[in-house]
Structures are given as structure tokens and as C-alpha cells.
Amino acid sequence: MIVTRFAPSPTGYLHVGGARTALFNWLLARKTGGKFLLRIEDTDMKRNTATAADQVLKDLKWLGIDWDEGPDIGGPNGPYKQSERRAIYDAYIAQLIDAKKAYYCFDTPEELTELRLAAEKEKRNNIYPRPDVFPSASDVEKAKAEGRPVTVRLAITQTDPIVIEDEIRGTISIEPTELSDFIIQKSDGFPTYHMAVVIDDELMGVTHIIRGQEHLMNTPNHQLLQKALGFRVPKYGHMSVTVSDSGGKLSKRERPKTLKKAIKAMADIDTDALAKAGSITAEELETFLKGKTTPDMPAVDAMAEFAGVHLPEINIVDFFRSGYLPETLVNFFALLGWNPGDGREIMNRDELIQAFDLSRVNKSNSLFDRQKLMSFNTEHLKTTLTPIETLVTHFRAYLEENDSPVAKADDASLERIIRINEGARTLEQIEQKTRFAFLADEAIEYDPKAVKKVLLKGNGLEMLKVVAEALATLKDLTPESIEALLRSLAEEKQVGLGKIAQPLRVAICGNTISPPIFDAVDMLGINAVLKRIENTLTTFQQEKD
RNA sequence: GGCCCCAUCGUCUAGAGGCCUAGGACACCGGGUUUUCAACCCGGCGACAGGGGUUCGAGUCCCCUUGGGGCUACCA
Numbered sequence: 001m002i003v004t005r006f007a008p009s010p011t012g013y014l015h016v017g018g019a020r021t022a023l024f025n026w027l028l029a030r031k032t033g034g035k036f037l038l039r040i041e042d043t044d045m046k047r048n049t050a051t052a053a054d055q056v057l058k059d060l061k062w063l064g065i066d067w068d069e070g071p072d073i074g075g076p077n078g079p080y081k082q083s084e085r086r087a088i089y090d091a092y093i094a095q096l097i098d099a100k101k102a103y104y105c106f107d108t109p110e111e112l113t114e115l116r117l118a119a120e121k122e123k124r125n126n127i128y129p130r131p132d133v134f135p136s137a138s139d140v141e142k143a144k145a146e147g148r149p150v151t152v153r154l155a156i157t158q159t160d161p162i163v164i165e166d167e168i169r170g171t172i173s174i175e176p177t178e179l180s181d182f183i184i185q186k187s188d189g190f191p192t193y194h195m196a197v198v199i200d201d202e203l204m205g206v207t208h209i210i211r212g213q214e215h216l217m218n219t220p221n222h223q224l225l226q227k228a229l230g231f232r233v234p235k236y237g238h239m240s241v242t243v244s245d246s247g248g249k250l251s252k253r254e255r256p257k258t259l260k261k262a263i264k265a266m267a268d269i270d271t272d273a274l275a276k277a278g279s280i281t282a283e284e285l286e287t288f289l290k291g292k293t294t295p296d297m298p299a300v301d302a303m304a305e306f307a308g309v310h311l312p313e314i315n316i317v318d319f320f321r322s323g324y325l326p327e328t329l330v331n332f333f334a335l336l337g338w339n340p341g342d343g344r345e346i347m348n349r350d351e352l353i354q355a356f357d358l359s360r361v362n363k364s365n366s367l368f369d370r371q372k373l374m375s376f377n378t379e380h381l382k383t384t385l386t387p388i389e390t391l392v393t394h395f396r397a398y399l400e401e402n403d404s405p406v407a408k409a410d411d412a413s414l415e416r417i418i419r420i421n422e423g424a425r426t427l428e429q430i431e432q433k434t435r436f437a438f439l440a441d442e443a444i445e446y447d448p449k450a451v452k453k454v455l456l457k458g459n460g461l462e463m464l465k466v467v468a469e470a471l472a473t474l475k476d477l478t479p480e481s482i483e484a485l486l487r488s489l490a491e492e493k494q495v496g497l498g499k500i501a502q503p504l505r506v507a508i509c510g511n512t513i514s515p516p517i518f519d520a521v522d523m524l525g526i527n528a529v530l531k532r533i534e535n536t537l538t539t540f541q542q543e544k545d
Numbered sequence: 546g547g548c549c550c551c552a553u554c555g556u557c558u559a560g561a562g563g564c565c566u567a568g569g570a571c572a573c574c575g576g577g578u579u580u581u582c583a584a585c586c587c588g589g590c591g592a593c594a595g596g597g598g599u600u601c602g603a604g605u606c607c608c609c610u611u612g613g614g615g616c617u618a619c620c621a
Binding site for chain 1: 546547548549550551552555556557558559568569570571572579580581582583584585613614615616617618619620621
């Protein structure tokens with residue numbers, strides 16, 4: 001049975017790269033009827049945060065990537081947090097030391113830096129100088145007494161090339177002379193990533209490791225470790241990386257970078273208010289704009305919202321907040337470096353699982369194209385692709401996350417809203433087009449451009465009066481009856497429907513963008529419609545005169 | 546610098562030596578539809594990085610060059 005895993009280190013939100021890695025492992029497991037494990041790699045005590053681990057789990061769940069064993073649900077090979085597996089690692093490290101396959105080191109960080117600098121200067125690889133005689137237990141005591149750090153390194157004694165049979169890249173061979181004895185236990189007693197990952201994958205029965213290209217050069221080390229410990233070698237597959245369409249790596253830094261650029265371009269922004277919006281001091285804002293410091297993510301997000309800047313989505317939550325569907329992301333990520341080979345692009349989860357094949361994964365890097373993502377979202381937003389109940393659930397979650405007034409609507413209304421907005425690109429667009437119906441009549445904000453073009457120029461206001469009179473006589477209010485009424489009105493007045501619909505639209509929505517006008521009127525209800533027309537007439541009649 | 550990986554339209558890609566006059570999708574441009582924004586329909590633009598081989602025949606195999614990426618930590 002194929003067993004795959006996703007092993008994030010909890011240092012922040014789940015990002016695009018991590019989600020893609022998780023997805024490929026998950027697809028492989030689901031396709032083959034195998035198991036998919038989740039393991040938290042929290043051996044770096046300096047970087048981990050407890051909430052980050054929970055957030056990663058939450059993000060995966062939102063994407064619909066589920067696991068068969070993991071920190072929250074347990075399993076036969078737990079615990080699934082590396083910080084809770086210390087005893088296991090210690091035993092294997094002791095085993096390697098006893099067998100003289102690993103040895104203690106007592107170098108200070110300064111000494112190691114010196115070694116590295118010397119190697120750089122001489123233009124050679126930084127290979128750690130292995131002592132001829134390995135330090136003994138008493139040497140360890142002595143070093144500790146002197147206050148020196150104690151670490152453990154693996155002795156690399158193999159002379160044959162290390163061969164990686166990569167499921168994606170084919171055979172890769174590396175000379176052992178390129179490899180340095182690396183640390184397997186840190187001075188704080190924790191194993192390094194290399195040690196922990198090798199032991200866990202063995203003990204948890206992981207058969208296939210699909211990971212990013214950044215791990216390719218770790219693999220010889222891992223294989224050496226497996227050999228030294230008498231473990232089996234799992235199958236490896238190293239995926240290409242995905243880079244951002246705004247240039248460079250798809251990294252967290254993109255959001256602050258974009259914000260900084262946008263703020264600098266705004267000549268007349270109130271910096272004090274901006275700093276306040278981000279809950280940072282004016283000084284902090286200043287150093288940020290000078291490029292010296294970077295505020296934390298919540299501050300960046302808050303300031304972006306204040307300034308009305310759209311930040312590039314990097315983390316999975318960013319896509320959620322921007323109104324993308326998890327179905328879209330899963331579909332899109334899967335196609336970044338893989339394709340079914342039959343030309344299909346828009347696929348749901350089951351189709352992806354059905355079609356997935358490791359041998360069709362590409363080797364070349366790809367660019368994250370947000371426009372294509374948006375087009376995918378448009379497709380997944382259609383009820384022909386995604387069940388309406390699913391769309392309603394996602395829409396409600398989106399509305400609640402963003403504190404939208406539309407969240408007041410019941411499920412039946414949300415369903416209707418989604419249906420009449422078929423063709424929208426994101427949930428955000430649907431929300432923007434619909435929120436007019438959930439605001440107080442007096443809270444409508446008129447778009448000056450729309451007012452000028454539709455109401456003040458020409459006879460927009462007169463038409464509005466006519467429409468109001470006609471609507472007031474309408475008995476049963478349905479989109480169909482409204483349509484019939486407005487159409488006959490247009491005919492009677494010898495004008496196009498637009499001459500009637502547009503003023504009405506601006507009157508009830510405040511701008512020229514709305515769902516189809518008949519639905520918009522119906523949704524709002526006749527009383528509110530008449531009230532808003534009246535408000536509009538009184539507000540702009542004088543302005544025109 | 547060293548080691549490793551990669552290379553087809555702007556982007557994601559199809560392509561397993563003759564099915565290639567290189568196909569699709571997104572984007573872009575033009576047109577249609579239309580009560581707005583979208584969506585939708587039709588059409589168009591547009592690529593084998595360069596150079597050597599191998600072969601009757603190369604986008605496909607080999608080599609070199611160039612370009613891009615990754616790694617080079619007591620981070621994962």
C-alpha cells in the first residue's frame with residue numbers, strides 16, 4: 001500500500017507551495033487507495049508557534065485535503081508531532097554513535113563560521129573536518145563543563161556515488177566528496193530535520209515522498225542516514241517550484257512589498273491614520289516605508305484594507321478571504337506541474353483523483369498565473385460544476401469571514417444570489433454586487449461617475465419618476481412581472497431598456513454594477529425600491545437644477 | 546564560486562523520432578450577443594533558446610553554449 005505524508009513546519013500559514021506539495025501527496029494516496037499522513041515538524045523551537053500548527057490544519061481542511069493519521073486524530077504510529085518524539089530520536093542517535101557511524105562535535109558557532117568563511121575564500125566546498133578519533137563520553141562531559149555546545153554529526157564514509165532514483169526526475173547521481181558530515185542532533189538536544197524526517201518516515205511506513213525541488217540535495221544525506229540505520233529507502237519525487245507572476249519567489253514578503261509600493265505611490269495618504277489602522281506606531285510605519293523593517297502580517301493586512309490596496313494572495317487564507325473556492329485552488333494547484341494528458345483542465349476533486357498519475361508530473365518550474373486562477377474560479381462558481389449547496393456553504397463562510405452585511409441572508413437567499421450572479425469571477429464580486437440589498441436605504445453610497453452619466457446627463461431622473469409610478473401599481477412582484485413592466489414601459493416611451501434600467505439601477509444600488517435589474521428589484525422589495533428612488537430624486541433633483 | 550535540476554506561444558501546457566503546416570487553455574486583439582458588470586459565441590495574434598552532431602527523417606536522442614531555478618545552516 002502506498003503511504004504518503006505532508007510534513008509542514010508550523011511557522012506560519014499554509015502557503016501555495018505547501019498546499020501544492022500536500023495536494024500531490026494526497027492525490028497519490030487517494031488515487032491508489034493508500035494512506036495520507038499529516039505530521040508536524042516542530043523541531044525548531046525558535047520558529048514554531050502553536051497557533052500556526054492549528055492554522056495549517058484548518059487551511060488543509062478548507063481545501064478538502066483530509067488525512068488518515070495526524071496530530072489531531074492520532075493513529076498507530078504516533079505521536080505525530082516531532083517535538084513529542086524526542087525519546088525515539090535519542091535512541092537512534094545513540095545507536096549511530098555506538099556503531100561509530102556518528103560522532104560528537106563541540107564547535108562554537110563562531111568556529112563554524114570561520115570554517116565556512118575559509119572554505120569560501122579558498123573556493124572549495126565547506127566540508128566538515130572529521131576527526132580521526134571520535135570524541136568519547138568523557139570528552140562530552142569535559143566540553144559541557146567548558147560550556148561548549150555539543151552536537152552530533154553523521155560520518156559519511158561511502159565512496160561510491162549516491163544514486164537517487166527520482167520518480168519525477170529520473171536517476172540523479174551525486175559524488176560523496178560533495179557531501180559534508182552533517183549535524184543530526186542539535187546542541188539543544190533536538191534532532192535536526194534530516195534525522196527526524198528519516199526516522200519518522202521509516203517508522204510511519206511512508207513509501208512515497210513527494211516534495212519540492214529544494215529538498216533534492218538533502219536526499220543523498222537522507223539516503224545515507226537510511227543506510228546507516230538499516231532502514232528501507234522510500235521512493236522520492238521532487239517537484240518543480242512555482243514562482244510568482246509578479247516576479248521572483250512566491251514568498252510571504254510579496255505582501256508587505258506590494259503594500260509598501262502602493263503606499264509610496266499614494267501622495268495624499270494619512271500616514272498617522274494608516275499606522276493606527278495597522279496598530280503600529282508612526283515610527284514603525286516610517287521604517288517600514290524606508291524598507292528597513294517589516295510589520296507582522298495582521299498589521300500589513302489591516303493597513304492594506306485601510307488603504308484599499310489589493311495584496312497578492314500567498315497564503316491559503318488569503319485566497320479564502322479574496323473569495324476563491326477551495327475547489328478552484330485544488331484544481332489549479334494540481335495543474336501546476338501536472339496534467340491528465342487528455343486536454344482536460346477544469347476538473348473537480350474526484351476527477352483529479354481519478355486522473356492523477358505521478359509519471360505525468362513535469363520537471364520544469366512554473367509561474368503562478370493569477371489570471372488563469374481567476375478564470376478557473378469563474379468555472380467552479382458555476383452550478384453546473386459545483387453543487388449549489390457547496391457554493392452556499394463556501395459563500396456563507398466567506399461572508400462571515402469578511403463581516404459582510406450579506407451574511408444576514410438565509411440559505412435560500414444565498415442560493416438565489418449565487419444563481420443570479422452566474423458568471424461572476426469571485427465570491428467577492430458576488431458580494432459587492434449584492435450588498436446593496438442588505439444595506440439600509442439611507443446607507444446607499446452613490447458613485448459620482450454613475451450619477452453624472454446616468455442621472456444628471458439626459459433625462460435619467462424623469463425616467464426614474466415614470467418607473468416609480470409604474471412600479472407602485474405593480475401587484476405581484478416577480479422578476480418576470482418586473483421585466484414585463486419595464487419592457488412595456490420602454491416601448492411606450494420609445495427608448496431602449498437601458499434608458500430605464502440604468503437610472504433604476506443607480507437609484508437602488510448607487511452604481512451601475514448590479515445583478516440583472518429585474519432580480520435586483522425583486523430582491524430588494526417594492527417598498528425599499530420606491531423609497532430609494534424617492535431618496536435619489538430628492539438628492540439629485542436640486543443638483544441638476 | 547561549487548554541486549544539482551530545468552528549458553515548446555506572454556503564461557500553464559500537449560508532444561514518448563515520421564501522426565507537427567506544432568494542438569489546447571488563460572491572457573491579449575477584433576467582432577457578435579446584451580438592461581449594467583460579468584458570463585457567453587465567433588474569429589485573430591502568438592512558441593520548439595542558440596549552435597553542433599546522430600538519423601532517410603529531430604520539438605522529440607546526444608554534446609556544447611546561453612538562460613532560469615534550487616542547494617551550499619545547530620531552518621525545515
